[in-house]
Amino acid sequence: MTQALSLAGRTALVTGGARGIGKAIAETLAARGAKVAIADLRIDLAEETAKEVTNNFGVETISLEVDVADTASVKAMAKETIKAFGQVDILVNNAGITRDGLVMRMKEKDWDMVLDINLKGAFNCAQALSRPMMKARYGRIINITSVSGVVGQAGQANYSSSKAGLIGLTKALAKEFGSRNITVNAIAPGFIETVLTENLPEEIKEFSLKLTPLGKFGTPKDVANAVAFLAAEESSFITGVVLNVDGGMVM
Ligand SMILES: NC(=O)c1ccc[n+]([C@@H]2O[C@H](COP(=O)([O-])OP(=O)(O)OC[C@H]3O[C@@H](n4cnc5c(N)ncnc54)[C@H](O)[C@@H]3O)[C@@H](O)[C@H]2O)c1
Numbered sequence: 001m002t003q004a005l006s007l008a009g010r011t012a013l014v015t016g017g018a019r020g021i022g023k024a025i026a027e028t029l030a031a032r033g034a035k036v037a038i039a040d041l042r043i044d045l046a047e048e049t050a051k052e053v054t055n056n057f058g059v060e061t062i063s064l065e066v067d068v069a070d071t072a073s074v075k076a077m078a079k080e081t082i083k084a085f086g087q088v089d090i091l092v093n094n095a096g097i098t099r100d101g102l103v104m105r106m107k108e109k110d111w112d113m114v115l116d117i118n119l120k121g122a123f124n125c126a127q128a129l130s131r132p133m134m135k136a137r138y139g140r141i142i143n144i145t146s147v148s149g150v151v152g153q154a155g156q157a158n159y160s161s162s163k164a165g166l167i168g169l170t171k172a173l174a175k176e177f178g179s180r181n182i183t184v185n186a187i188a189p190g191f192i193e194t195v196l197t198e199n200l201p202e203e204i205k206e207f208s209l210k211l212t213p214l215g216k217f218g219t220p221k222d223v224a225n226a227v228a229f230l231a232a233e234e235s236s237f238i239t240g241v242v243l244n245v246d247g248g249m250v251m
Contacts, residue, residue, distance in 0.1 A: 004234065005032060005228060005229065005232040005234060006032055006033055006232070006233075007029055007032040007033045007034035007090070007228070007231060007232065008032070008033030008034075009033070010029075010033070010034040010035070010089045010090060010231075011034060011035045011036075011037070011081075011085040011086070011087055011088050011089050011090070012026075012029045012034045012035070012036050012037065012088070012089065012090035012091075012092065012231065013036075013037040013039060013077075013081055013088050013090070013091050013092070013125075013129065014026045014029070014036060014037070014038055014039065014092045014094055015039050015040070015066065015068050015092065015093055015094050015095035015121065015125055016039075016040055016041075016068075016094045016095030016096060017036070017037075017038035017039060017040055017046065017049065017092075017094065018038060018040035018042050018045035018046040018048075018049050018063075019040075019042075019045055019049070019194075019195065020194035020195055020196065020220055021094060021144065021189070021192060021194060021220040021223050021224070022038075022040070022092070022094040022095070023038075023049050023220065024219075024220030024221050024223065024224040025092055025094060025220075025223070025224045025227050025228075026038050026049060026053055026061075027053055027056070027057065027224065028221065028224035028225060028227065028228045029090065029092075029224075029227070029228060029231060030053045030054075030056075030057035030059045030061070031057050032228055032232075033059065034059065034089075034090065034231075035059050035060040035061065035085055036050075036053060036059065036061050037061070037062045037063075037064060037081045037084070037085065037088070038050045038053070038061060038062070038063045038064070039063075039064040039065075039066040039068075039077050039081075039095075040063075040064075040065070040066065040095070041065070041066065041067055041095070043063065043064075043065035046063035046064065046065070047063045049063070050062060050063040060085075062080075062081065062084050062085075064077050064080055064081065068093075068095045068117060068120075068121030068122070068124055068125060069113075069116035069117045069120055069121050069124070070124075071124050074121075074124040074125055074127075074128050075128050077125075077128070078125075078128035078129050078132075081129075082132055087132060087136055088129050088132065088133070089133070089136070089138060089139060089140060090139075090140045090141075090142070090231045091125060091126065091129050091133075091139070091140070091141045091142070092142045092144070092227055092231075093121065093122035093125055093126065093141070093142070093143045093144060093166075094144040095117060095118075095121055096117060096118045096121075096144065096146075096162075096163075096196075097113070097114060097117050097118065097196075098114070098156065098159050098196060099113060099114050099158060099159075100155050100156050100159065101155065102154075102155055103157045106157060106158060110158060111157075111158045114158035114159055114162050115158060115161065115162050115165070117162075118159070118162035118163060118165075118166065119162045119165040119166055119169065122143050122166055122169060123169060126141055126169070126173055126184075129141075130173075130177060130182065133177075133180070133182050134177070134180045134182065137180055137181045138181050138182070139177065139180070139181070139182030139183070140182070140183055140230065140231045141170075141173060141177075141182065141183070141184040141185075142184075142185055142186070142187060142227050142230050142231060143166050143167075143169065143170050143184070143185070143186040143187070144186070144187055144189065144223070144227075145163040145164075145166045145167055145170070145186045145187065145188045145242065146159070146160075146163040146188055146189060147188050147189070147190050147244060147246050147249055147250045148160045148163055149161075149162070149163025149164040149165075149166060149167055149188065150163075150164070150167070150188050150242065150244070150250055151250055152164075163188075166186060167186055167188075167242055170184050170185060170186040170240065170242070171184075171240045174239040174240035175240070178239060181236075183230070183235070183236065183238060183239040184239055184240065185230045185235075185238060185239060185240065185241050185242075185243065186241070186242045186243070187223060187226050187227060187230070187242075187243050187244075187245055188242050188243065188244045188245065188246065188250070189218060189222075189223045189244075189245050189246060190208070190212060190218060190244070190245065190246025190247055190249040190250070191205070191208040191209070191212065191217045191218060191246070191247075191249070192217065192218040192219065192220060192222070192223060193217050193218070193219060193220075194220060197217075205217075208249070211249050212246070212247040212248060212249045213247060213248035213249075214247035214248055215247070216247060217247075218245060218246065218247060222245055223245050226243055226245045230243070
């Protein structure tokens, strides 16, 4: 009998998989038996992470340099992954950045960059990898959005917009791909301790903690466990949902 929530025989690609939440996702999918492609702007870190994942979990991994905002770069990434693995069953659109600031002072380049990476990046990857998924009549696309995209956050007009857009993209793709047995879901993390959040001012951290009924910050592993669930065979009747992994911050 296969183990519950096993991903043995599956292949996954995690964007922004070199560190933080993406790395935890790569590790968790590997622990359940999936081969993992780690795609990141930082190829140095991606290579290290890929080696670590293979050593720790005994699965095949590859590392790829990609800028998800760049369509040509994403096409090359998809081609290379299919060449190495033959198929990508699970796509996790995790690469994301913040460039926070009040609207009055927000630079056009900071708006564009956040939208290009967080939203267009996910579109690029879904477009490049959905064709082979359609052919295989199997796929799991999981988009890492944020509670900031669900409720909006002052000082994050660009980030909240990109993450809200990602929720719209999730639902549109879920409808478009449903008949091909491809599910598309989003995960909205609350405050997770990573490089992205470590330099936030103390008062923002305290404020976030007060808003979290479970009274603690989340870990990358908390997000990764939810990804592994949505990536599994067992969640085959779940599509178009936004799963908050936020200690109850938004409900
Ligand atoms: N940390 C949190 O509290 C939190 C909360 C909600 C949502 N998220 C989301 O989770 C995801 C991961 O966040 P994290 O905290 O691990 O951040 P992180 O900065 O630690 O990791 C992001 C990774 O994405 C890569 N990346 C950045 N731009 C890229 C590009 N253009 N192409 C390819 N890779 C690129 C980075 O090199 C890095 O490895 C992001 O989408 C973020 O918005 C994080």
